[in-house]
Structures are given as structure tokens and as C-alpha cells.
Amino acid sequence: MTDPTELTDGADLTALDLLCAVPFHDADAPARAAILRQLADTELHAALVADAAGDVADLRMFDLPGATVALAADDAAVLAGFLGGPVAHVSLPGRVLAAALAAEGRGLLVNPGRRSEMLLDAAALxxxxxxxxxxxxxxEAAPRRLTQPRPDAVAALADPLARRLSDMAGRIAGGALVGADWPDGRQGHLLAIEGASADDRPALAKALAELLAFLPEIPGGVDVTFQPLALPAGALRIEPAPPAPAPAPVRRDPHAPPRLKW
Known part of the structure; x- marks a missing residue:
């Protein structure tokens, strides 16, 4: 395969590329988990044998030593460039493509030639x-006591939680991570989410559960609550980053020729 540290001249870095400063297969376990989590949320363009007919798409498969894989990229131009020209493809979330391939015992080659190149077998999918x-x-069990979060939990969770909560800007007001002692004797952590509507809570809880599943295991576990808490001293406050301002509208020259569409 192509050296995954190489990039096509002038190519823009994608979200997957940015996570792969170290190539995926050389990264440590937490880094690989973060890359796979991003892969699940990324729209991938998978090569097809021919244009899809209705709701049926026949993935183009490639035989590699020890595996049969589909080919996909997070940029359709990368896919076409790798195959030497325009190619029929289907665009779908990484999680959907991974599930379909895993069910068939197939693997997936992602972003060949990019720094985010990865070869995932059926077991990885x-x-x-x-x-x-x-x-x-x-x-929604009530904790017996709330405490300052442990330093190891803060080190493992602070940055990933900040990024995930920023994705939820506009749907939550913020969050806080605290230590929690539970009535059954368990000592873990609790993530308190503020300002979420009742309708949004199930989806937000699922997104946070997914995030935690990809992070190093925290002794005692991490629970999530949407109930208001009296936060203890030393609680880790996490505020979503404000959304980027909308770009200023481009004023078109009224004397310019019309734009054509095909």
C-alpha cells in the first residue's frame, strides 16, 4: 500500500487526517479508538461495481492477502484519484458501512495514500x-456523595468531552465532571449535563455513551445525568465552544455574467 504519511499535493486535511499525525496502525490504543470513533461519524464514499440501482448498491471488492475489502474515502476526489478516474460510489456514514461489511465478514480499506490510511479487517469492524x-x-440513581474528579479521569476525559460537548452546542448549556460515591459502594465519576431539553436527552445520552466506550476505562465507570447538581469544589466545568460565526454573504457583481449549472 501507499505510504500513509504521504499526502496528495495540495490536498486538504480531513478530520480523519488531522487525527492521524501518527499513522493509524502505529498509533497507541487510545489514539486508534479516537480515530475509529471519528470514522463512525464520517461520511464515507465507497466504490461500487456500477451505479446504484434504486436502493441496491453493489460494493466493489478487492482481494488482499488474507482479506477481501471494500474501498472508501472521506473525499470522493481521493477515491477517484486512487482508482485513476471517475468511479461509481455510494456515500453513507462510516458506522453504516462498517456494520454492513462486518456482517459479511469483509474488511475495509480507508483513504489509501492519505495520512489517515487504514486497513480494517472484519474483526476490527x-x-x-x-x-x-x-x-x-x-x-437515575442519586449518588451518596459528590467529590472532586480524580486526576487520571480528568487527564483521560477532559479533551474528548470538551470536543463532544462542543458538537452539542445549542442543545446544552454545559457540563461538569465530578467524582461520585454511590449507595452500593461503587466509586466512579458522574458527568452532569446542563440545559438539555427532555426530547434531546436520549440522543445526547447515546452520543456520550458512545464516546465513553471509545475512551480508556475509568475505574468505577462514568455515569451521565441531566439532573441539576450542587457541584463540589474542584468539579471540572466543561463549556461548549460557541459556534463559528456565519460567513459574510458574498455580494455578486450585478454586471457579471450568469452562473451556469449542469
């Missing part, structure tokens, strides 16, 4: 599916 299938506990 099945692991991804299992992590994405995690469901949050609907129980």
Missing part, C-alpha cells in the same frame, strides 16, 4: 459495531 451499540443506563 465488528469491534467498532459493538462499541457503537452501547446503550446508556436509563436509571
Amino acid at each position: 465488528a469491534w467498532l459495531g459493538q462499541a457503537l451499540a452501547v446503550a446508556p443506563d436509563a436509571a
Whole structure:
């Protein structure tokens, strides 16, 4: 395969590329988990044998030593460039493509020639599916005592939680991570989410459960609550980053010729 540290001249870095400063297969376990989580949320363009007919798409498969894989990229131009010209493709979320391939015992080659190149066998895709299938506990047990979060939990969770909560800007007011002692004797952590509507809570809880499934295991676990809490001293406050301002409208020259569309 192509050296994954090489980039096509002038190519823009995608979200997957930015996570792969170290090539995927050389990265440590937490970094690989973060890359796979991004892959699940990324729209991938997968090569087809021919244009889709209705709702049926026949993935183009490639035989590699020890595996049969589909080919996909997070930029359709990258896919066409790798195959030497325009190619029929289908665009769908990474999680959907991974689940379909894992069910057939097939693998996936992603972004060949990019710094985010990765070759995922059926076992890796099945692991991804299992992590994405995690469901949050609907129980809202009250902790016996709230404490300052442990330093190891802050080190592991602060940055990923900040990024995920920023994705939720406009749907939540913020969040806080605290230590929690539970009535059953368990000592873990609790993520308190503020300002979420009742309708949004199930989807937000699922998104946070998925995030936690890809992070290093925190002793005692991390629970999520949408109930207001009296935060203890030392609680880790996490505020969503404000959304980027909308770009200023481009004023078109009224004397310019019309734009043509095909």
C-alpha cells in the first residue's frame, strides 16, 4: 500500500487526517479508538461495481492477502484519484458501512495514500459495531456523595468531552465532571449535563455513551445525568465552544455574467 504519511499535493486535511499525525496502525490504543470513533461519524464514499440501482448498491471488492475489502474515502476526489478516474460510489456514514461489511465478514480499506490510511479487517469492524451499540443506563440513581474528579479521569476525559460537548452546542448549556460515591459502594465519576431539553436527552445520552466506550476505562465507570447538581469544589466545568460565526454573504457583481449549472 501507499505510504500513509504521504499526502496528495495540495490536498486538504480531513478530520480523519488531522487525527492521524501518527499513522493509524502505529498509533497507541487510545489514539486508534479516537480515530475509529471519528470514522463512525464520517461520511464515507465507497466504490461500487456500477451505479446504484434504486436502493441496491453493489460494493466493489478487492482481494488482499488474507482479506477481501471494500474501498472508501472521506473525499470522493481521493477515491477517484486512487482508482485513476471517475468511479461509481455510494456515500453513507462510516458506522453504516462498517456494520454492513462486518456482517459479511469483509474488511475495509480507508483513504489509501492519505495520512489517515487504514486497513480494517472484519474483526476490527465488528469491534467498532459493538462499541457503537452501547446503550446508556436509563436509571437515575442519586449518588451518596459528590467529590472532586480524580486526576487520571480528568487527564483521560477532559479533551474528548470538551470536543463532544462542543458538537452539542445549542442543545446544552454545559457540563461538569465530578467524582461520585454511590449507595452500593461503587466509586466512579458522574458527568452532569446542563440545559438539555427532555426530547434531546436520549440522543445526547447515546452520543456520550458512545464516546465513553471509545475512551480508556475509568475505574468505577462514568455515569451521565441531566439532573441539576450542587457541584463540589474542584468539579471540572466543561463549556461548549460557541459556534463559528456565519460567513459574510458574498455580494455578486450585478454586471457579471450568469452562473451556469449542469
